[in-house]
Amino acid sequence: MATIPVMNASGKEVGSYEIDTAQIADRVSKQLLHDVVVMYQANKRQGSHNTRTRGQVSGTNKKMYRQKGTGNARAGAKRTNVRRGGGVARTVKPRDYSYRHPRKAVKLATRMAIRSRIDDGEVVVIDDFGIESPKTSQMATVLRSLGLEGVSTLIATSSDDAAVYKSGRNIKGVCVEPVRQLNALSLLTPKKVLFTTAALDKIKDGTFASAPVSESSEQEAVA
Numbered sequence: 225m226a227t228i229p230v231m232n233a234s235g236k237e238v239g240s241y242e243i244d245t246a247q248i249a250d251r252v253s254k255q256l257l258h259d260v261v262v263m264y265q266a267n268k269r270q271g272s273h274n275t276r277t278r279g280q281v282s283g284t285n286k287k288m289y290r291q292k293g294t295g296n297a298r299a300g301a302k303r304t305n306v307r308r309g310g311g312v313a314r315t316v317k318p319r320d321y322s323y324r325h326p327r328k329a330v331k332l333a334t335r336m337a338i339r340s341r342i343d344d345g346e347v348v349v350i351d352d353f354g355i356e357s358p359k360t361s362q363m364a365t366v367l368r369s370l371g372l373e374g375v376s377t378l379i380a381t382s383s384d385d386a387a388v389y390k391s392g393r394n395i396k397g398v399c400v401e402p403v404r405q406l407n408a409l410s411l412l413t414p415k416k417v418l419f420t421t422a423a424l425d426k427i428k429d430g431t432f433a434s435a436p437v438s439e440s441s442e443q444e445a446v447a
Contacts, residue, residue: 230421233354235369241349241421243428245342249335257340257408260325264409267322274295274318278303278311314364330407337411338427346373348418367395367418375416376414380406382422403432 230239291298305313341347345388349371355362367373376397381388384402392400401410403423411417419427426432 226357228342228347228349230349231370232352233369234350235371238351238403241424243342243424245339247430248342248427249332249339251362252336252340253333253345255328256333257336257412260330260408263323263325264407269321271319271321273316275315277310278305281309281311283309333408334406334411337408338406341411341417346416348416349421349424350418351421353388353420355387355391355393358387360394363388363398364392364395367398370418372416372418373418377416377418378410378414378425379418380423381420382426401429406432415421 225242225244225305228241228243229237230241257278278301281303285301285303288299288302289296303310305311307344318438331396350370353363353366355366364373367377369404377399379392379398379400380403381386381400383404385400389400392398397414399410399414423432
């Protein structure tokens with residue numbers, strides 16, 4: 225059982241939150257976390273790299289000079305890969321790097337990542353931000369009060385909160401996501417994770433949904 229102090233927007237401790245991390249995940253597998261994180265990173269790659277072969281670069285196929293009698297090495301066309309402006313010998317073409325792990329493995333990795341951050345003491349809990357309308361300066365003040373100024377932080381809310389999202393999106397190193405979109409990569413990337421008590425309640429009750437496998441289908445999370 226882990227006990228986490230609950231802070232308010234002013235940075236004062238107003239209570240404590242108890243959560244059994246064994247109920248979130250029975251163990252933490254570093255290998256599974258690594259595999260899922262690499263999958264998310266691969267799925268984010270554009271794969272738009274492209275180099276030209278000697279058949280795709282401009283230039284004539286005419287032999288540069290006669291074969292014998294010049295004293296130079298034998299040379300063919302200018303478009304060969306050994307000359308400036310020529311083609312590339314081993315070209316790299318556009319490709320899709322994305323792949324999928326089993327959905328159950330991805331969801332389990334998300335739970336393992338949450339347990340890992342809690343067990344390592346890298347989680348901060350706040351009762352309420354008290355932000356009624358988007359205000360970046362107000363969010364910056366809250367983070368400063370919690371000792372998170374200049375620290376890469378993931379803010380996890382119980383649901384989509386436009387005011388909190390818009391208040392934190394312009395702060396460097398801060399990412400705001402509802403718990404239904406959390407995944408192993410987003411949880412393990414920042415130095416700290418800031419949960420609201422309502423968000424932890426959803427995790428504790430098991431009513432949150434793990435993020436989908438692909439980045440392109442973020443809104444299709446499955447409970």
